[in-house]
Amino acid sequence: MIIDELITVGEQLYRRGLQTPRSGNLSARTDRSFFITRTGTNMGLLTRAQFVQVCIDENIPVPPEASVETSVHRGVYNRTEARAVVHAHPPYAIALAQVSGEEGITPIHNEGLAGLRWIPVIGTSVAGEDTGEDVASIAAQLQRSPALVIRGHGAFTIGGSPDEALYRMFLLEEVCKINAIVKSIG
Numbered sequence: 001m002i003i004d005e006l007i008t009v010g011e012q013l014y015r016r017g018l019q020t021p022r023s024g025n026l027s028a029r030t031d032r033s034f035f036i037t038r039t040g041t042n043m044g045l046l047t048r049a050q051f052v053q054v055c056i057d058e059n060i061p062v063p064p065e066a067s068v069e070t071s072v073h074r075g076v077y078n079r080t081e082a083r084a085v086v087h088a089h090p091p092y093a094i095a096l097a098q099v100s101g102e103e104g105i106t107p108i109h110n111e112g113l114a115g116l117r118w119i120p121v122i123g124t125s126v127a128g129e130d131t132g133e134d135v136a137s138i139a140a141q142l143q144r145s146p147a148l149v150i151r152g153h154g155a156f157t158i159g160g161s162p163d164e165a166l167y168r169m170f171l172l173e174e175v176c177k178i179n180a181i182v183k184s185i186g
């Protein structure tokens, strides 16, 4: 079941240090709806009861118990081919985005280049708040690249499955870690 795949993704993100006990959200699409984590859930300790089913139709109100980023996930499903969306707070990606300009982040190792040719960076629309980001700007970037960093906040990745979106989040952080090391050693 798709929810079980999302539970595994949550555990892996948490174990890898890409989430705090209160950050992040995950979803996967099933036809005309998607399952997303409830607001305030610990990604490392997810259960089936912590997922909410949301209609893909943007005219239908988002259930209040769903993640604060539910509108972003829904916007992405309506504007891209994504079947899964991962949102995390990867430390190296957040750090590197702070010193990256409008040109975004370009991987420098082969796996990074093969998997993520280029990673756009945009500013947060909700500075200092833990509320939902602007849907349109995130969806527009995810039409160009399957991974995106939001300066001062975190990252979004998409994929054809929860596992692919997870891989891209790991790869994004790996790319940013390597780039940050290279910057620090000159």
Ligand SMILES: [Zn+2]
Residues within 6 Å of the ligand: 023, 024, 087, 088, 089, 153, 154
């Ligand atoms: Zn976040």
